[in-house]
Amino acid sequence: MEKQCENEVRNMRGNIRKFLSLEMAYKRAFVRECGGADHVWYSCAAVSGGETERKRVEAALIYELQPKINTSGKDSFNYPTTVVNSRGRHAYIPERIVAG
Structure with missing residues (x-):
């Protein structure tokens, strides 16, 4: 189960990178919402x-x-x-x- 979760985390990181590279407008919105002192948190699950x-x-x-x-x-x-x-x-x- 732990190995599966590690793989999911790697996939999620790749998906976030793809999402941010899709359109500059999305990237600007993402940075605007998560900029400054905010952090991006994500969870994974089987x-x-x-x-x-x-x-x-x-x-x-x-x-x-x-x-x-x-x-x-x-x-x-x-x-x-x-x-x-x-x-x-x-x-x-x-x-x-x-x-x-």
């Missing part, structure tokens, strides 16, 4: 069920937590009611999210 379930969990987190610069997935949740339970050390993710 999600059983493959890519479909990972996307569903991601959508639930975006829908419920409403990250500032996400432009999609904040106004609607196109899945059945989804419960995300988290545990471990994290700052901004509640222990239980119910989306839908």
Whole structure:
């Protein structure tokens, strides 16, 4: 499980780099929201069920937590009611999210 999480962290770092390089407007918004004394925090987790379930969990987190610069997935949740339970050390993710 720990090795899987390490791989997820590497993938997330790559995804963040891709996101920041996609469009300068996104990069400016990201830097504006996270600039100064702020820090960027991210979490990783093993999600059983493959890519479909990972996307569903991601959508639930975006829908419920409403990250500032996400432009999609904040106004609607196109899945059945989804419960995300988290545990471990994290700052901004509640222990239980119910989306839908």
